[in-house]
Amino acid sequence: MGTIARTAVITGAGSGIGRATALELAANGVHVIAVGRRLHALEETRDLSHGGPITCVSADVSTEDGRAAIVEAAGPSVDFLVHGAAISPACLIGDPGFRDSWNEVMRINLDSLMCVTLSLSDQLSGGGRVLFVGSNSASKPRRGGAAYCVSKAGGRMLYRCLKLELGDLGILMTTAIPSPVYTDIVKHHIKSQDVFPDGADYARQLAAGEMIAPETVGAFYRWLLLENSDTSYARDQWNINHSAHHKDWLKGPLCMPPMDLDMAGD
Ligand SMILES: NC(=O)c1ccc[n+]([C@@H]2O[C@H](COP(=O)([O-])OP(=O)(O)OC[C@H]3O[C@@H](n4cnc5c(N)ncnc54)[C@H](OP(=O)(O)O)[C@@H]3O)[C@@H](O)[C@H]2O)c1
Known part of the structure; x- marks a missing residue:
């Protein structure tokens, strides 16, 4: 008798860290429900898996309809x-569009953490693992990044409160900080240095070979999710830059080779 495939719901699976994690889990036989708003990006992730067990669900995590589609696709x-x-x-903060931007960031980056977790709490109960993507921006204020920084700081506390309360259901949670990772978010910040001066730090890190590839984060998250004991997994916070665990999962260098922005493409 064959074993029943495990199921992972991965939001943001059409690019960056979400895509890399989806590919790692699918390569290890986990059925991945890949969630994002752009169907073509999710289909690209599925194509990259060369026929891996990935189901694409075009859904906005910040809407009730989107979350209903995720629950339906996820199964029991x-x-x-x-x-x-x-x-x-x-x-x-003083820009005319700030208020709208703030509201959108809070809906997607913060509210959806709670709403998606609660929507799937029955399916996760009895041993399911939830991974929150932490960020240094939770504790570092950034000019032009107020909404993001506050959403990440709020996400950190929300995670801790959910862990306290949903622990009773046997749901295991952790936060893992991956940064700095060369993804669309970082590319956008590098291009927006007039409004977001820390983008210059990201450009310098890219040139200095201090950026991490999303694929490396995918390998880290695969190890966290698939190969850790419950007690080890559910520690308060992991950080990819702490070298103590590198021997357990890292196959080569942590960071990408130095790259100049012209070579880096879009
Ligand atoms: N890059 C870093 O250095 C870094 C550092 C610390 C933490 N993080 C965190 O890592 C996570 C992944 O980000 P990333 O760096 O990999 O950037 P990314 O490539 O831009 O990934 C973000 C993904 O989220 C999806 N998304 C955005 N809004 C959505 C919505 N309403 N509903 C469903 N999906 C939505 C996007 O796809 P659609 O637009 O198609 O929906 C996109 O695929 C984020 O939580 C980020 O804060 C990144």
């Missing part, structure tokens, strides 16, 4: 939930 049992969806528009 979910082993892993990875909260990869987020946006990080560069916008100064």
Whole structure:
């Protein structure tokens, strides 16, 4: 008799860290429910998996309809939930569009963490693992990044409160900080240095070979989700830059080779 495939819901699976994690889990036989708003990006993830067990669900995590579509696609049992969806528009607090931008960031980056987790809590109960993508921006204020920083700080506390209360259901949770990772969010910040001056730090890190590839984060998250004991997994916070665990999963260098922006493409 064959074993029943485990199921992972991964939001933000059409690019960056979410995509890399989806590919790693699918390569290890986990059925991935890949969630994002752009269907073509999700289909690209599925194509990259060369026929891996990936189901694409075009859904906005910040809407009730979107979350209903996720629950329907996930089925009766979910082993892993990875909260990869987020946006990080560069916008100064005094800008005319700031209020709208703030509201959108809070809906996607913060409210959806709670709503998606609660929507799937029955399916996750009895041993399911939830992974929150942490960020240094939770504790570092950034000019032009107020909404993102506040959403990440709020996400950190929300995770801790959910862990306290949903622990009773046997749902295991952790936060893992991956940064800095060369993804669309970072590319956008590098291009927006007039509004988001920390983008210059990201450009310098790219040139200095201090950026991490999303694929490396995918390998880290695969190890966290698939190969850790419950006690080890559910520690308060993991950080990819702490070297103590590298021997357990890292196959080569942590960071990408130095790259100049012209070579880096879009
Ligand atoms: N890159 C870094 O250095 C870094 C550092 C720390 C933490 N993080 C965190 O890592 C996570 C992944 O980000 P990333 O760096 O990989 O950037 P990314 O490539 O831009 O990924 C974000 C993904 O979220 C999806 N998304 C955005 N809004 C959504 C919504 N309303 N519903 C469903 N999906 C939505 C996007 O797809 P659609 O637009 O198609 O929906 C996109 O695929 C985020 O939580 C980010 O805060 C990144």
